[in-house]
Amino acid sequence: MFWRSGFYLIFPIISLFSSYFGLLIGPGLFRISLFLFVAICFLTIFLFIALYFFEKKDGSPYLGYVQILYLILIHLIFYLSGLSYANLKLVPDFGLTLYFFQNLGILYYDSFSALSRLGFLYHFWFLFSSIVCLLFIPKANRLFLEKGRTGFPAIPILIFLLIVGCNYTLLFAGKLVSDPDLKTLNRFSKSNSNSKPKYNKNIIIFLLEGVSKEAFMQVDRSSFKNWGEIEYFFVPVPHSSNSLFSLFTGNYSDSRREPNSEDIKSAKPITAEFERAGYKIRFLFSGPGYFENIRRMMEDWRIYFYDRNYFRSNAKKDYKEFQWGLEDSVLVDFASDFSKLDVSPYLYILYFTNTHSPYFNPLPEKFHKFEEDSDYGRYLNSLENELHLIDSFVRKNEDRTPNQTIYLLLSDHGESFGKFGVYKHGFSIRNEEVRVPFLYYSPGLLMSSAEKGGIHDVFPSLLELLDFGSYDEKDGTSFFNSNYEFQMPLYSWGPKNSRGILYKDKKYFLEENGGDLIESDLGESEMKVSKNYNILKFLQRH
Numbered sequence: 001m002f003w004r005s006g007f008y009l010i011f012p013i014i015s016l017f018s019s020y021f022g023l024l025i026g027p028g029l030f031r032i033s034l035f036l037f038v039a040i041c042f043l044t045i046f047l048f049i050a051l052y053f054f055e056k057k058d059g060s061p062y063l064g065y066v067q068i069l070y071l072i073l074i075h076l077i078f079y080l081s082g083l084s085y086a087n088l089k090l091v092p093d094f095g096l097t098l099y100f101f102q103n104l105g106i107l108y109y110d111s112f113s114a115l116s117r118l119g120f121l122y123h124f125w126f127l128f129s130s131i132v133c134l135l136f137i138p139k140a141n142r143l144f145l146e147k148g149r150t151g152f153p154a155i156p157i158l159i160f161l162l163i164v165g166c167n168y169t170l171l172f173a174g175k176l177v178s179d180p181d182l183k184t185l186n187r188f189s190k191s192n193s194n195s196k197p198k199y200n201k202n203i204i205i206f207l208l209e210g211v212s213k214e215a216f217m218q219v220d221r222s223s224f225k226n227w228g229e230i231e232y233f234f235v236p237v238p239h240s241s242n243s244l245f246s247l248f249t250g251n252y253s254d255s256r257r258e259p260n261s262e263d264i265k266s267a268k269p270i271t272a273e274f275e276r277a278g279y280k281i282r283f284l285f286s287g288p289g290y291f292e293n294i295r296r297m298m299e300d301w302r303i304y305f306y307d308r309n310y311f312r313s314n315a316k317k318d319y320k321e322f323q324w325g326l327e328d329s330v331l332v333d334f335a336s337d338f339s340k341l342d343v344s345p346y347l348y349i350l351y352f353t354n355t356h357s358p359y360f361n362p363l364p365e366k367f368h369k370f371e372e373d374s375d376y377g378r379y380l381n382s383l384e385n386e387l388h389l390i391d392s393f394v395r396k397n398e399d400r401t402p403n404q405t406i407y408l409l410l411s412d413h414g415e416s417f418g419k420f421g422v423y424k425h426g427f428s429i430r431n432e433e434v435r436v437p438f439l440y441y442s443p444g445l446l447m448s449s450a451e452k453g454g455i456h457d458v459f460p461s462l463l464e465l466l467d468f469g470s471y472d473e474k475d476g477t478s479f480f481n482s483n484y485e486f487q488m489p490l491y492s493w494g495p496k497n498s499r500g501i502l503y504k505d506k507k508y509f510l511e512e513n514g515g516d517l518i519e520s521d522l523g524e525s526e527m528k529v530s531k532n533y534n535i536l537k538f539l540q541r542h
Contacts, residue, residue, distance in 0.1 A: 015074045016040070018129035043073055071133050079126050201445060201466060202405040203279075203347045204335070204397075205458075206390050207247075208437075209240070209356045211383055212414030216437040219384045220369075223391040224439055227409070230479065232452045232486075232522040233438035234502060238413035238429070239493040241292035246456040247412075248301065250474030252489065264293070269301040270459035271347065273468055280346040282306065284334055287325035287353040294351075306334065320362045325353035327362035328386055332393040339397065344404060354382045355415070361385060376417050394441070403444030406462070410455065411436035429490040429498045429509055431524045452486040452522070453479035454502075499539050508535045 050066045213233070235243050236252050245253040248269040271281055282304045289295030289307030298305040311319065311330045319326040331350040338348065354360045359379040364372050367385045371377030394407055414433040427433075436455075440447060447465065456476035464478035477484055490500035490509060500509025507520045508530060517539070519530035530536070 015071050015133050016044075018075075018125075018133060021125070021129075039077065040074065043070060068134070071130060075126055075130055082122065200278075200345045201442065202339075202345050202401075203274075203462065204405055204407050205347075205349045206407070206409045207349055207351045208383070208386060208409070208411040209351070209353050210413060210415040211355055211411035211436060212432045213435045213437050214432050215380060215383060215415065216411075219380055219387065221387070223387065224409070224441075227407075227439040227441040228447060228449060229440075230438040230450050230453045233410065233436055233454065234434050234488055234490070235411075235413050235436060235455045236434075236488055237491050237493055238433040240412045241294065241297070242493065243412040243455055244292075244294065244297065246454075246476075247458055248297075250456050250460050250476035252456065252475050264297050264300045267301075269303075270463065270474070271301060271303060273463060274345075274347050275302065277468070278345065280304075280342045281348075282335075282338055282342075282346070283349045283351065284331050285325075285351040285353070286311070286328050286331050287351075287356075291324070320360075322354070322360035323358065324356045324360075327360070328352045328354045329362070329389055332389050336393065336396065339401075344401075351412075352386050354386060355379055357415075379415070379417075398443060406442040406445065406465075407440065408458065409437065409439040409441075410458070412455075427492050427498070429492055429500050434490055435522075448480045450479040450484070452484075454486075454488045456488075457484075501535065501539065503535075508532065508539070510536075510539050 047066060047070045236246060237243065242253040245251070245263070245267070248271055249267045250270050251267065254263065271279075275281060283298050283306070285294060285305070285307045287294075287308055289298075289305060289309065295305055295307065308325050311326055311334065315330065315333075319330045321327070331352065335348050335350055339346070354362065357375070359375055359382050361367060361372065361378050361381045363385055364381065367381040367388070369384065370380040372381060390409065397405060414431070414436055416428055416430075416432050419430075419432055438453060445465075450461075453461070454476065456474070457479045458476070460474055460476045461478040461480050465480055479486075486502065486504055488502045490498075490502065490507075492498040498509065500507060502508075502522065505522060507522055507524065509518050510516075517530040517532065517536045518527055519532065520527040
């Protein structure tokens with residue numbers, strides 16, 4: 001009988017042990033999340049109930065089917081857990097799992113570098129151990145072959161083999177997923193003969209997460225009335241890692257995926273010009289450094305990097321946490337400490353996370369002007385908290401070292417809240433996702449005004465503002481230059497369902513899966529179907 005044989009007990013133990021061992025030889029992961037533990041326990045209990053039921057009903061063919069299904073699910077859970085940990089250094093939980101399946105078509109491409117880092121042994125082990133586990137299923141061969149034909153239970157395993165095989169094929173043909181139209185528009189940077197910047201100003205960039213210009217206009221901005229502002233400022237791809245790539249390199253990124261290791265290593269970050277000029281460069285991020293390859297990006301570009309793990313270990317006080325990071329006050333606290341240690345000039349980038357979904361407001365008792373129970377209200381309350389932190393930091397820094405710093409405030413992309421049937425970010429090129437705030441402030445330094453710009457123009461503009469020497473040609477140019485010509489391609493993240501172009505005072509875009517070419521002003525206040533055939537053909541080709 002079922003309970004006396006003990007044979008069915010051996011099978012799940014072997015399956016679990018072999019899968020867990022795969023994590024040890026791959027990413028070196030020794031623990032799993034509570035979510036995964038509950039999922040595995042549920043599957044194991046379900047297995048025993050199903051086996052008991054089918055044995056009692058003498059449904060012997062189904063005994064093998066149930067065990068094979070259990071084997072596939074358990075191995076996939078552990079296999080994908082290792083993949084997630086290798087890519088993000090985060091143990092998968094319910095939120096991450098839901099995020100993965102919601103964006104499966106895009107994140108599939110982002111997993112290539114993680115697959116490569118895990119190595120051949122990791123993938124081979126899961127395939128090999130799956131086959132070994134099959135040996136513990138009685139008469140498994142009869143389940144696979146019926147009259148010389150492949151039976152149904154073999155299909156999921158063949159699909160699993162096919163997925164891994166395709167991944168490796170694409171890994172070794174990485175150029176197939178590179179964007180041949182990466183430099184869609186020809187943009188040239190200004191060069192001059194100076195080898196050192198004329199002004200040794202400190203630079204502090206406050207980079208917000210997912211804040212649109214529309215949302216920024218909803219909150220209290222009275223503390224920034226003395227700051228200059230670019231009215232029409234855009235990002236070409238509304239996704240964090242793509243925006244970081246454009247910010248640091250001055251170039252457009254491949255919109256179909258996150259920048260991979262090859263992109264990062266081959267890129268020449270403009271921050272290298274500041275490093276050669278003697279700037280100490282620090283990047284402070286209140287989230288996990290392995291999220292979207294941010295740590296790898298900064299380390300490859302020789303930028304001092306500090307993330308949630310560093311702050312946890314070195315903080316002098318406790319900070320509140322949420323799924324994606326710590327409360328953003330940790331950034332200004334550590335930046336303040338660093339600024340007292342570093343000799344001028346220095347360049348800091350403070351990357352905030354609290355306006356990332358699920359929109360974390362660490363001080364609801366203080367920032368509660370908007371409805372805290374709604375996503376949008378909590379998002380705006382969180383934004384007001386961040387602006388308060390920035391304003392307080394700037395005031396204290398100016399009191400201590402007046403007229404020595406350039407401050408920039410911008411966002412990596414916007415955020416959708418259903419206005420056009422889209423939520424979160426990455427999948428639309430409407431203004432609530434691609435138009436973001438850009439403010440600048442530098443007491444003691446005369447800065448020209450600008451009306452339009454893009455995130456890839458930021459560092460070229462700083463190079464011109466501080467009168468640097470010549471530098472490599474980039475997609476971005478200085479928006480402070482009197483000859484600046486505004487033009488920028490727009491792509492949704494992942495499959496290019498939406499694409500557009502900004503040109504001078506106009507915005508042109510094709511909605512998902514083609515359709516009419518829409519023409520509007522940069523603010524999207526007036527829209528109409530465009531008859532511009534040249535723009536239509538350009539967008540259809542790209």
